[in-house]
Amino acid sequence: MTATDLSRTxxxxxxxxxxxxxxxxxxxxxxxxxLRMSEADAAALAEQEPGDEEHTMIxxxxxxxxxxxxxxxxxxxxxxxxxLRTKPIVGYLHTGMEKTAExxxxxxxxxxxxxxxxxxxxxxxxxxSLATETLLGIEEEIPPRAQWIRMLLCxxxxxxxxLLFLATNGLDLGAVSMMIYGWREREExxxxxxxxxxxxxxxxxxxxxxxxxxxxxxWRDATLRVLDLVEPRLQEYExxxxxxxxxxxxxxxVGVITAAEALALGATGPIxxxxxxxxxxxxxAPYLYYDQVEFGVVVGSYGDCFDRYSIRLNExxxxxxxxxxxxxxxxxxxxxxxxxKVTPPPRARIDESMEALIHxxxxxxxxxxxxxxxxxxxxxxxxxxxxxxxxxxxxxRPYRMHIRGPSFVNLQSMPHMLRGGFIADAVAVISSVDPxxxxxDR
Amino acid sequence: MSDPEQDTGAEGPATExxxxxxxxxxxxxxxxxxxxxxxPSRDELVDLVRTLRDDEGFGVCVDVTAVxxxxxxxxxxxxxGIEPQRYEVVVGLLCxxxxxxxRLRVQVPGDDPTCPSLFDVHPGTEALEREVYxxxxxxxxxxxxxxxxxxxxxxxxxxxxxxxxxGAIPVQFKGVQNAR
Numbered sequence: 001m002t003a004t005d006l007s008r009t010x011x012x013x014x015x016x017x018x019x020x021x022x023x024x025x026x027x028x029x030x031x032x033x034x035l036r037m038s039e040a041d042a043a044a045l046a047e048q049e050p051g052d053e054e055h056t057m058i059x060x061x062x063x064x065x066x067x068x069x070x071x072x073x074x075x076x077x078x079x080x081x082x083x084l085r086t087k088p089i090v091g092y093l094h095t096g097m098e099k100t101a102e103x104x105x106x107x108x109x110x111x112x113x114x115x116x117x118x119x120x121x122x123x124x125x126x127x128x129s130l131a132t133e134t135l136l137g138i139e140e141e142i143p144p145r146a147q148w149i150r151m152l153l154c155x156x157x158x159x160x161x162x163l164l165f166l167a168t169n170g171l172d173l174g175a176v177s178m179m180i181y182g183w184r185e186r187e188e189x190x191x192x193x194x195x196x197x198x199x200x201x202x203x204x205x206x207x208x209x210x211x212x213x214x215x216x217x218x219w220r221d222a223t224l225r226v227l228d229l230v231e232p233r234l235q236e237y238e239x240x241x242x243x244x245x246x247x248x249x250x251x252x253x254v255g256v257i258t259a260a261e262a263l264a265l266g267a268t269g270p271i272x273x274x275x276x277x278x279x280x281x282x283x284x285a286p287y288l289y290y291d292q293v294e295f296g297v298v299v300g301s302y303g304d305c306f307d308r309y310s311i312r313l314n315e316x317x318x319x320x321x322x323x324x325x326x327x328x329x330x331x332x333x334x335x336x337x338x339x340x341k342v343t344p345p346p347r348a349r350i351d352e353s354m355e356a357l358i359h360x361x362x363x364x365x366x367x368x369x370x371x372x373x374x375x376x377x378x379x380x381x382x383x384x385x386x387x388x389x390x391x392x393x394x395x396x397r398p399y400r401m402h403i404r405g406p407s408f409v410n411l412q413s414m415p416h417m418l419r420g421g422f423i424a425d426a427v428a429v430i431s432s433v434d435p436x437x438x439x440x441d442r
Numbered sequence: 443m444s445d446p447e448q449d450t451g452a453e454g455p456a457t458e459x460x461x462x463x464x465x466x467x468x469x470x471x472x473x474x475x476x477x478x479x480x481x482p483s484r485d486e487l488v489d490l491v492r493t494l495r496d497d498e499g500f501g502v503c504v505d506v507t508a509v510x511x512x513x514x515x516x517x518x519x520x521x522x523g524i525e526p527q528r529y530e531v532v533v534g535l536l537c538x539x540x541x542x543x544x545r546l547r548v549q550v551p552g553d554d555p556t557c558p559s560l561f562d563v564h565p566g567t568e569a570l571e572r573e574v575y576x577x578x579x580x581x582x583x584x585x586x587x588x589x590x591x592x593x594x595x596x597x598x599x600x601x602x603x604x605x606x607x608x609g610a611i612p613v614q615f616k617g618v619q620n621a622r
Binding site: 393400 | 474475477501502503504505507509510513514515516517519532534538541543545564565566567568569570573577590591592593594601602608
């Protein structure tokens, strides 16, 4: 362990060199760490590797390929039509959001993080707000109504995110009508979110201290309308896809991953649940008021692409069940904490109170100071565990802000799902991981 | 690791003295906003993580990140005996059985930015360690493929270090000789 090691590791070019006849030691290093493989197993596997006389091919897929969900590039090593090694290459969307966060106040923070997972922006805002509130020590004081509104928005957002997955999954596998249908229903939920937050995406609505505004007039009817609309449509999807032989052939038994592998690779969300591990942070470590609503954790049993598709489809139903409970139970009260050091005063107060004007001015110019310390908060985003680690030095800006993006970690499971499968199935596997590149690259 | 008889699973103070600092597996234990934090040294890290995985069920490494403390103005809360260093590698562990979380904060000196890799214990740290290497220049010993992951491979420097201020670095384009 010396400083010179740094130069030895080099800024190596992200390449995958062709190789011939990988030895047992190499395979043990590559796969054994994940599969907890014995040396004998690795040696047996090395026997099956293509020898010197056979040729493997390195194929680049992406970053401009339509099925790579944005700008993901995969280097595939192919033996005929069989995929051997895969190396995902990311970073095309890297814009240094974690660095940017160090220059923004805690009030401006949600505007930044909301752009990470752009299919589920409200979750990014929520995890950032929760971490900030834990640092401030005001977590217990957040009004219940604010927390229930946060839950409502998050579950609506989970629906729209999963509907987007269903659309793109259908598109990738040639079920193009599903693409149109998924987009159509997602548009309905986005319209509802637009009515509530003012924006279709990148809402900046959940902020430290509560939410930006109370629910608008007519939100209840609009929400019920969307729920009643999506419910029968999900039935249609089942008929269109779940029961359809071609769809099953394309997905069942493809991209299989075991529970032990998923845990070793740190995979979370639908990928982990597809292997039969009932892990959902909403149940396992409830935040907000998820311990007060009833919902099921959908798990699979085979760990294949079909399970991951089916889990997401059924999670839309669970989210709708949660939203219906929230409609019944949403308490009256304040939508944000009335702490003048954290949230701005109501607009009307500014006209009559000098103090309110000063508070308003200070919050929007300097921001509010957060006591020094460090904290990690995690929530269940549609893609898995979304974590936020904030280090504060007592100033109005985070000293360091790190987002643990579920897509980033889940991508590592892709090489293991692809190994030994056909190149034609690669598209199904990429789609079933459902990576959002904005969150991977941040 | 130290004598397991003495420290196995000790949740609170390991010794009876009221003023003795709490430890777990012989590693100083602190709390940050109610979250348990362990402070192992670089040499203790891999063994500690392996012990926690095998004996205590911390089967998932959810997060690996780092912090550059060179510009930190406030007092750093570290237990006695832990020398503050420029970098800190922060490892998040999760136990699925009890939903318990542990955070490990490892001090890494600025003149020797290396840290042992957790790849052999938790292969899921592969991409996360590469990200830390890319952003902070902390080299992980034993990592199978330590290369840049988010920045272009010919980029110079490590952007999340505090001596890389926002906007002060010329935009570097691939293949262009004089970027500025």
